[in-house]
Amino acid sequence: MLTEMMSTPTSIPEAWSLSLIDYTNLVRLTHPWFLPLAFALIGACLGSFLNVVIYRLPRGIRLGKPARSFCPTCGALIPWYLNLPVVGWLLLRGRSACCHQPISPRYLIVELLTAGLFAAVSLSFSDMLTLALVALWVATMIAVFFIDLETMTVLRRLTLSATLAALLAAATDPWLLRNPLTQGPTGLLYALVSALIGYLLFKLIALLGMLLFGMRRKDYAMPVAWSLSQSADGEDIELNIHGESLMLSTLLNDIGDRVLLRGACLKFSGAPAQEGRLELRADALLLPDGTRIELEAHERLEGSCRGYALRRSAMGSGDAWIAMAIGALVGWDGVVMALTLGSLLGIIAAIASRHGFGRPMPFGPFLITAAMLWWFFGDKLLLLQG
Numbered sequence: 432m433l434t435e436m437m438s439t440p441t442s443i444p445e446a447w448s449l450s451l452i453d454y455t456n457l458v459r460l461t462h463p464w465f466l467p468l469a470f471a472l473i474g475a476c477l478g479s480f481l482n483v484v485i486y487r488l489p490r491g492i493r494l495g496k497p498a499r500s501f502c503p504t505c506g507a508l509i510p511w512y513l514n515l516p517v518v519g520w521l522l523l524r525g526r527s528a529c530c531h532q533p534i535s536p537r538y539l540i541v542e543l544l545t546a547g548l549f550a551a552v553s554l555s556f557s558d559m560l561t562l563a564l565v566a567l568w569v570a571t572m573i574a575v576f577f578i579d580l581e582t583m584t585v586l587r588r589l590t591l592s593a594t595l596a597a598l599l600a601a602a603t604d605p606w607l608l609r610n611p612l613t614q615g616p617t618g619l620l621y622a623l624v625s626a627l628i629g630y631l632l633f634k635l636i637a638l639l640g641m642l643l644f645g646m647r648r649k650d651y652a653m654p655v656a657w658s659l660s661q662s663a664d665g666e667d668i669e670l671n672i673h674g675e676s677l678m679l680s681t682l683l684n685d686i687g688d689r690v691l692l693r694g695a696c697l698k699f700s701g702a703p704a705q706e707g708r709l710e711l712r713a714d715a716l717l718l719p720d721g722t723r724i725e726l727e728a729h730e731r732l733e734g735s736c737r738g739y740a741l742r743r744s745a746m747g748s749g750d751a752w753i754a755m756a757i758g759a760l761v762g763w764d765g766v767v768m769a770l771t772l773g774s775l776l777g778i779i780a781a782i783a784s785r786h787g788f789g790r791p792m793p794f795g796p797f798l799i800t801a802a803m804l805w806w807f808f809g810d811k812l813l814l815l816q817g
Contacts, residue, residue, distance in 0.1 A: 471549055475543075475545065475546040477570050478541045478545030478573075481570060489582045504532040509528075509529075516546075545569075561603050561607060564597070576796045576800075585748075598622050601618055605618040627755070633750050637748065658733040672739060691740045691741075693736060693739065695734055695735065696734045709734075757769050757799075761806055773798040773802075
């Protein structure tokens with residue numbers, strides 16, 4: 432009896448001294464379904480919030496105002512019981528309850544995708560903090576994926592958030608960068624260097640692409656007329672130079688793209704401006720003295736020029752920020768693999784959808800898809816190559 436009384440107090444501290452990793456492993460052994468189910472439910476709920484992020488941020492709408500979700504067609508507020516993840520879309524059969532307009536299947540896809548990837552992440556590590564940080568990286572990159580897919584825009588704040596989550600995960604778990612090509616523990620320093628390499632690599636590719644394929648120039652012996660006006664379908668702005676029709680959406684795919692009108696002047700308010708170089712951007716025309724003329728404020732602008740030059744990047748500048756976030760999680764070798772596999776996926780998608788022939792196409796979604804495939808199945812892909 433005395434022996435039992437003496438042994439009982441020592442067993443309690445031993446149980447409480449178990450680390451969070453030990454408890455996580457214990458849960459996996461006793462209830463292997465619990466963590467995947469819990470992470471899937473959290474992912475579905477977070478996916479509902481990601482739909483808000485994907486819709487609002489590119490449109491300049493604050494995430495917290497209005498606080499409740501609203502119908503994008505009529506603006507009516509959506510009650511909470513119709514805003515349940517996955518269930519709400521299925522109950523409504525893909526149509527809004529207020530105005531009965533179709534609801535994009537993207538809402539359902541994002542919630543299911545986030546739930547599935549969160550469940551997969553829960554099987555990756557024993558450290559719960561690392562699991563949470565990697566799941567946060569996945570959620571943020573899902574938002575980047577769909578925003579780039581729908582608007583061809585990469586929001587820097589999201590990629591920086593994903594990079595920060597990956598760096599914190601690397602700091603908590605030195606074995607995080609577990610790519611098959613990486614040997615031994617790496618940690619925060621390796622993640623930082625890999626993020627920088629990913630960013631600089633894509634910047635270099637964009638620069639080389641612009642020098643090789645993004646330069647276009649045409650000269651005229653005499654001044655010719657040019658004009659800017661809305662296209663016939665009202666969806667684009669048309670640049671007409673000496674009878675040659677060019678669409679701005681095709682010419683200017685990235686924020687750094689420019690059309691330079693050389694030896695040009697602008698006939699504004701009936702008076703020709705001083706001859707010089709005009710710089711045409713996606714949203715404005717810059718005069719030689721630095722004056723900025725917003726395109727939306729004018730139905731038509733016209734003048735003359737002696738030639739034009741097009742400076743267009745072969746890869747969007749936002750892809751470099753995506754590569755930085757990828758490098759922080761999967762290492763510089765993962766960035767190279769994501770570039771290779773993402774290019775292959777992009778070519779396949781372009782052929783299947785008959786895209787291309789000068790039409791813009793976002794590369795970010797293919798890059799993110801390739802990075803996640805490498806993260807989850809990189810070791811198996813290498814075995815296939817062997």
